[in-house]
Amino acid sequence: MKKGHLFAALLGALTVVLILIGTEWPVPSAAAYAGGGGLLRSSSTPEETAANLVDEIRMQAWDKAYASLANKAQFTEDEFKRDITGYYPSLRTYATLESFEVTPLHESADEAEIRVKLHWSTVVGVSVSTRDLHMMRNGDHWEAEWPIVKEAVVPPQVIPVNYLRWDVIYRGPGDDWGIQDVEAPHVRIVDMHPVERAEGLVILGELLNEDVVPANVSVTATLLSKSQSPIATEGSFDKISHLLLPKQVTPFLIEFSNVTLSQVGSVRMVPTSSLVSASADPVIEIEDQQLNPAPGASLTGQLINQSGQIVNVAHVLGTFYDKTGQVVWVADEYIDRALLPQTPIPFEIHIPQDLASQVSSQRTVVATYSSGGSQ
Amino acid sequence: MSLILLTVVVVHLPLLLMKLPLQSYDANFHIFFASHYVHHWFNPWNPKWYAGFSQTTYPPLTQQWVALVSRILGLDMAYMAVQFAAIVLLALGVYRFSLLWVSARAASIAALASVFLGSESFLVYSAGQLGTTCAAPIYLNALPFLFEWIRQGKWRSFLKASVLFTAAAAAHHATLLFGSFFFAVPVLVLVFLDRQDDERVSASAFVGRTAAIAVVVGAAIAVVLLPFWIALIHNPVTQAPIPHPSRANYILSPQWGLNYFIVPYGALILALPFIFIRGSMVTRLRPLLIGFWVAFMVGLGGTTPVGHILLGRAFDVLTMERFSYWATLLALPFVGLLASELIDRYRSWAVVSLTVAAALSCALAVSWATYRPADAEDFKVDTVALWLNRDGHDQYRYITLGFGNKIARLAVMTDASSVDGEWNSGRTLPELTQFGGGALTSSKYFNKAGLDALRAMLMHADHYGLKWVFVRDHYYDPLLSFAGWRQVDSLEDKTITVWSKDGVPPATPVNSAQMPPHWQGLMWGILPFGSSLLAILVIFIPERRRGMRRSNDSFSSDKLLAERMAS
Numbered sequence: 001m002k003k004g005h006l007f008a009a010l011l012g013a014l015t016v017v018l019i020l021i022g023t024e025w026p027v028p029s030a031a032a033y034a035g036g037g038g039l040l041r042s043s044s045t046p047e048e049t050a051a052n053l054v055d056e057i058r059m060q061a062w063d064k065a066y067a068s069l070a071n072k073a074q075f076t077e078d079e080f081k082r083d084i085t086g087y088y089p090s091l092r093t094y095a096t097l098e099s100f101e102v103t104p105l106h107e108s109a110d111e112a113e114i115r116v117k118l119h120w121s122t123v124v125g126v127s128v129s130t131r132d133l134h135m136m137r138n139g140d141h142w143e144a145e146w147p148i149v150k151e152a153v154v155p156p157q158v159i160p161v162n163y164l165r166w167d168v169i170y171r172g173p174g175d176d177w178g179i180q181d182v183e184a185p186h187v188r189i190v191d192m193h194p195v196e197r198a199e200g201l202v203i204l205g206e207l208l209n210e211d212v213v214p215a216n217v218s219v220t221a222t223l224l225s226k227s228q229s230p231i232a233t234e235g236s237f238d239k240i241s242h243l244l245l246p247k248q249v250t251p252f253l254i255e256f257s258n259v260t261l262s263q264v265g266s267v268r269m270v271p272t273s274s275l276v277s278a279s280a281d282p283v284i285e286i287e288d289q290q291l292n293p294a295p296g297a298s299l300t301g302q303l304i305n306q307s308g309q310i311v312n313v314a315h316v317l318g319t320f321y322d323k324t325g326q327v328v329w330v331a332d333e334y335i336d337r338a339l340l341p342q343t344p345i346p347f348e349i350h351i352p353q354d355l356a357s358q359v360s361s362q363r364t365v366v367a368t369y370s371s372g373g374s375q
Numbered sequence: 376m377s378l379i380l381l382t383v384v385v386v387h388l389p390l391l392l393m394k395l396p397l398q399s400y401d402a403n404f405h406i407f408f409a410s411h412y413v414h415h416w417f418n419p420w421n422p423k424w425y426a427g428f429s430q431t432t433y434p435p436l437t438q439q440w441v442a443l444v445s446r447i448l449g450l451d452m453a454y455m456a457v458q459f460a461a462i463v464l465l466a467l468g469v470y471r472f473s474l475l476w477v478s479a480r481a482a483s484i485a486a487l488a489s490v491f492l493g494s495e496s497f498l499v500y501s502a503g504q505l506g507t508t509c510a511a512p513i514y515l516n517a518l519p520f521l522f523e524w525i526r527q528g529k530w531r532s533f534l535k536a537s538v539l540f541t542a543a544a545a546a547h548h549a550t551l552l553f554g555s556f557f558f559a560v561p562v563l564v565l566v567f568l569d570r571q572d573d574e575r576v577s578a579s580a581f582v583g584r585t586a587a588i589a590v591v592v593g594a595a596i597a598v599v600l601l602p603f604w605i606a607l608i609h610n611p612v613t614q615a616p617i618p619h620p621s622r623a624n625y626i627l628s629p630q631w632g633l634n635y636f637i638v639p640y641g642a643l644i645l646a647l648p649f650i651f652i653r654g655s656m657v658t659r660l661r662p663l664l665i666g667f668w669v670a671f672m673v674g675l676g677g678t679t680p681v682g683h684i685l686l687g688r689a690f691d692v693l694t695m696e697r698f699s700y701w702a703t704l705l706a707l708p709f710v711g712l713l714a715s716e717l718i719d720r721y722r723s724w725a726v727v728s729l730t731v732a733a734a735l736s737c738a739l740a741v742s743w744a745t746y747r748p749a750d751a752e753d754f755k756v757d758t759v760a761l762w763l764n765r766d767g768h769d770q771y772r773y774i775t776l777g778f779g780n781k782i783a784r785l786a787v788m789t790d791a792s793s794v795d796g797e798w799n800s801g802r803t804l805p806e807l808t809q810f811g812g813g814a815l816t817s818s819k820y821f822n823k824a825g826l827d828a829l830r831a832m833l834m835h836a837d838h839y840g841l842k843w844v845f846v847r848d849h850y851y852d853p854l855l856s857f858a859g860w861r862q863v864d865s866l867e868d869k870t871i872t873v874w875s876k877d878g879v880p881p882a883t884p885v886n887s888a889q890m891p892p893h894w895q896g897l898m899w900g901i902l903p904f905g906s907s908l909l910a911i912l913v914i915f916i917p918e919r920r921r922g923m924r925r926s927n928d929s930f931s932s933d934k935l936l937a938e939r940m941a942s
Binding site: 031094270313 | 616618619620622623624626627628631651652654655656657658661664668672675676677678679680681682683690691819822823826830833834836837838849850851852853854856857858859861876877878
């Protein structure tokens with residue numbers, strides 16, 4: 001063979017080999033676009049089968065994921081998809097699967113139980129859900145049974161609505177939105193104290209709307225050093241219920257990363273409020289609340305939407321008190337499923353392990369968002 | 376050559392007069408930079424994005440030309456004019472570069488092919504990469520002067536090569552950096568391989584001349600782009616990598632293979648076997664083949680591990696389509712050779728087939744911007760700009776959500792400042808750099824990284840005077856609602872909602888420590904643009920024809936070999 005031919009053959013072969021390597025063992029950035037794996041995916045173990053299924057869910061390859069299921073005869077592909085993304089618009093509808101964990105619970109020669117923990121990226125943060133898959137051997141490979149949860153169907157009914165509502169008349173489209181020319185509702189911080197945590201300093205407290213009109217509220221905290229120079233300023237962001245009806249109380253939590261209590265001389269708290277239109281609807285009832293002790297300390301319960309409209313996103317804020325009634329922690333959870341009328345949805349708010357023993361009581365508030373109008 | 380230039384006019388001028396590049400990904404970004412130079416030629420500090428950033432983080436030449444020409448044509452048409460000049464220069468550059476490797480006839484065909492090149496149309500009409508598409512032709516035009524300088528020691532060529540290389544760097548620094556490996560090294564090897572009167576250039580002359588031009592060009596670029604290097608040293612690109620589909624594996628993700636391989640290469644894919652075989656068979660074409668092959672492999676993104684291995688961390692910073700562009704430019708001499716041989720053998724059939732293949736490649740790449748638009752939906756931002764510009768709203772900063780690359784267009788039209796932007800390397804705000812998301816307006820497409828960045832920015836709204844959020848994608852509504860923002864207005868028939876946060880103080884300057892001093896502004900306004908003026912001047916220094924004839928002579932033996940093999 002001539003040198004030129006040999007060179008061409010070598011270069012061609014090298015090209016093919018490099019493409020094969022890149023396809024079977026893709027570099028991280030390529031793997032991210034391909035769903036995490038190479039071209040040839042094995043399903044010779046229950047774990048691999050479960051991982052492949054979740055990868056297909058991540059890539060939103062619903063047809064492939066559905067086709068791979070052992071129990072697909074029990075539901076349609078659309079029901080499978082809606083079981084994952086939600087039957088009504090919710091946080092999950094537009095979430096992307098960020099990562100997942102596969103944990104074997106039990107395994108025999110022909111059957112296995114696999115737990116998959118799914119970390120969803122939603123617009124308000126990461127939401128975690130868990131599914132236990134029953135796996136069955138089929139010849140030389142494994143297939144998963146999807147534990148489908150069909151949405152409860154609410155029977156047709158009339159729900160009488162009897163709630164308070166406050167409207168505000170603004171000056172019009174030319175209004176200067178930067179400054180309202182009406183007196184701001186009166187709000188007051190009724191409790192506040194700093195707590196040092198591993199990740200930094202946390203300011204906890206509660207805010208009361210003392211007024212007879214609804215208020216859109218926020219709290220800003222500025223840490224001052226012992227020489228009264230500012231260290232950092234942060235706001236409550238979403239660790240507060242921003243809409244306060246008259247006489248309502250909301251907890252708040254403000255985080256300062258990389259700051260220790262010893263650095264702080266004082267804290268300057270600035271609550272802000274503005275007059276807004278509001279209504280007491282939708283009413284969310286909280287039932288079966290229970291404080292669960294450590295390990296895995298949490299507050300569990302159920303939310304029931306008492307109104308007739310669908311609540312697309314609910315935000316549950318739990319305030320935890322010690323025996324003296326002082327706030328020891330504030331925690332929250334976003335519900336990633338829509339709240340249908342009269343349909344209970346469970347929630348679970350985790351309490352830090354080291355604080356769980358101090359908690360003797362709690363109070364829960366729920367903020368809601370419905371598409372077409374925020375509440 | 377006049378026929379080729381006429382073809383450029385016929386194919387590309389109507390498309391540019393239709394302002395087709397405006398729907399590309401980056402055209403508005405370049406126009407935004409240019410709009411700043413229109414008003415502040417000697418002050419590269421632009422307060423409209425990222426609460427203030429320095430435009431010295433991007434080589435300014437093409438944008439300054441757009442700014443200058445806009446005095447006559449307006450910004451949009453000035454962009455088209457500069458882009459048109461780049462396409463004309465490309466045909467000339469490809470001809471001159473190809474002449475180093477193949478016959479004049481094949482080089483002419485290569486130049487003609489460059490007019491229809493899929494990757495060129497892809498970058499012009501879909502990607503909007505003005506810098507890359509301007510720098511490459513300048514670079515290609517410099518390479519024959521490099522050859523002549525090293526081969527014959529002609530000082531005229533040394534001067535011309537140096538000035539053109541510097542101007543190319545002022546247009547796009549990455550082209551010069553990577554072009555040195557893909558383009559210049561093969562040319563240097565060619566000098567060494569080529570014989571003149573049966574004698575090679577002596578090793579000492581080769582080394583001395585190569586070192587001389589490397590030092591001079593390096594020093595010139597260091598001076599001309601000094602503010603750029605200072606900005607890079609002060610703010611190295613250490614931010615978290617941002618995903619880009621050009622780094623995907625094109626087999627595992629075929630939709631991106633279509634976008635970044637099929638469309639840019641087009642019918643050139645059919646020529647790949649010829650490139651490999653002929654490039655291997657003919658000794659003097661091997662350097663070109665190696666240069667092409669490396670650029671080709673890197674341009675395949677994550678399809679092979681080559682890019683990841685060769686570029687290291689830069690693989691996660693750069694986008695790969697520019698490597699495919701360079702690979703196709705390196706392939707053009709082979710294409711010219713192939714077409715020349717096919718025409719010799721099959722005459723009119725070959726002409727018709729090649730014309731159809733070229734037209735289809737160009738048509739696919741041009742129309743790709745329609746099939747895969749940068750923005751899923753076209754919409755006007757005029758009302759948003761008007762809203763920001765009235766009643767003192769521009770005392771505060773703003774962001775948009777769901778605006779895609781319209782944020783650059785909006786930034787051109789409004790006086791208000793944003794904490795968002797489209798030039799990732801210019802970002803210094805920690806909320807934007809630490810997570811690995813791109814522009815805030817497209818946060819959701821970057822999944823957790825993008826949404827974390829958006830949350831971090833909204834958390835610090837007070838600090839940045841960020842009071843307005845313009846929402847065109849209601850996906851973000853729950854976050855704004857739970858974070859305490861309120862909808863206060865709606866625009867464009869309620870397709871855009873305006874959200875506001877109470878208690879935000881008016882915006883104050885931030886990042887001022889990174890503001891370039893006045894002397895850097897003067898350098899930035901004078902030297903890069905001056906380098907292009909100097910390049911235009913030195914090009915008109917008369918050239919002796921002997922050198923080029925030598926190139927043709929040195930090629931002739933290989934032409935005979937190629938013709939023998941073809942027959």
